[in-house]
Amino acid sequence: MATDYQKITLDGLWTNNPALVQLLGLCPLLAVTGTVVNALGLGIASILVLIGSNLTISMFRHFVPDSVRLPVFVMVIASFVTCIELLMQAFTYELYTILGIFIPLIVTNCAIMGRADAFACKNPVGASLLDGIMMGLGFTLVLVLLGAMREILGLGTLFTDMNLLFGPAAESWKITLVDDYSGFLFAILPPGAFVGMGLIVAAKNIIDQRLEERRKQQPKTPSEGPKRARITGNIS
């Protein structure tokens, strides 16, 4: 089976983005995107789990009977999540406490389970690895975008507390966009996440629509030329 790496990449990042198109994994997506650092932390954790699970499941795809594949997937994903959880506990403890229950809940993230069942168990290792990376990246990009939107609206800052993830050097990354901002609590609260998510999905649809329109207009011009280029005789 020939694998189209370009298509896999594009699927993960845009056309079949787990957050924007498949609308999978919304629970952590909506719950932890109050600030960029939380979003990025969960995003990176999800990427690592997704890469690990896709790789492993793809390697063992010929040995796992179809009837018990889901429990096996869960086992694999759960082991990776446990690893990530312990790693976060060791290196980014404060972020680990902030994200709380949403780290173990990565196990039940349907985006990861979905990729395992829909892609990794049917495709070779290389393609599955790439799929894991790209799907994870696509998911993380949406998380960070939503986190940034909500942080700017809600707190008037960007990249607050990045030191939780990148060490003390990142403490100065914080950008205060509006001084003396009185805070727009709605953006930080769950309803703000839903509205923000809706706006991002709408924006993606608008971009897709525009691209589609442009694609439709383009082929008309070149197709008219060659039609009559070789005509030698008379046309009745």
Place this chain on the structure above:
Amino acid sequence: MALIRITSPHTHRPGNTGDVMRTVILATLPGMAAMTFFFGWGTLIQILWGCLLAVSFEAAIIKLRKRPVSFYLQDYSAIVTAVLLGLAIPPFAPWWVMFVGILFAIAIAKHMYGGMGSNPFNPAMAAYALLLVSFPVQMTSWSAPFVMVGEGWSIISFIDSLQFIFSGIQPALYDAFSMATPLDVMKHKGGFTTEEMWYQSPLLAEGIGAWHAVSAAYVMGGIFLLYRKIFTWHAPVAMLGTLAAVSTLFFLIDPDNYPDPFFHLTTGATMLAAFFIITDPVTSCTSNKGKLWFAAGIGLLIFIIRSWGNYPDAVAFAVLLMNLSAPFIDQYTQPRTYGHAKAKRGMKGNS
């Protein structure tokens, strides 16, 4: 608003949305006047500023949606939203409170759901709930009713009010006259009984009449609308009746902890809601029976949220919750079709 005219003459002028909305705006005038009289120029400035914003946002969004701008602006619905929100928020809230509120009301609560006639939630109440959740400090600091506490009417002049709202320069006297609303005080009375609460806040005991008067002004406007047949009696009566009944029950059981029904009816946004908010034909129920259930639900929810909820006033949340249930109520309260025995769908209604 289709009304059946039984007696001759049978020709009648086909009403349009703009007429209805203009009458509603006219009916808010007594309330607007009372608010200005008791709480200073702030309310008037907020309403004018809100109208300006509402019309601009509405025009911009209609243009974006490629619809005829002047046709939709003529239905005045944006202005009604702005007036209602302006009456509901504190008179001296900073300018951006109104800005955020109107933007949310027009862009998200109204046009994202398909514009006038398709919005499931009352735009003004959606905006109010958003503001209350987002800016608790600005949304709960009210000014005292100047007249009632022994000061002249224009203690904060028009220019001072403008400066206060738009550039945040606080008039010298303002601090002495900022206070919580009666409902807020009632919510945070702590261990006091309702009786003791009045002694604890003399400013409130003196000024409570202002809220009563504003409520009375809304009732006047409401009766005018009822007389002009803009809406039927069902919704206001059901809502006020339920609220009065439930609050009387609890007041009789435990008068120390629950305020009397008169307090519930005449403070906060009860009257504004009863006559101007829940009578919105778009977001409420359609049939008369449905209106009764819808409004009774709001009355009950107002009491529940006021008594045991986190926020002092409950009108916005109660209205939004019942807006959400309106289609469901409509499903079960379909009136009998003339000539048919019972409704085909839902619970077999007989109204």
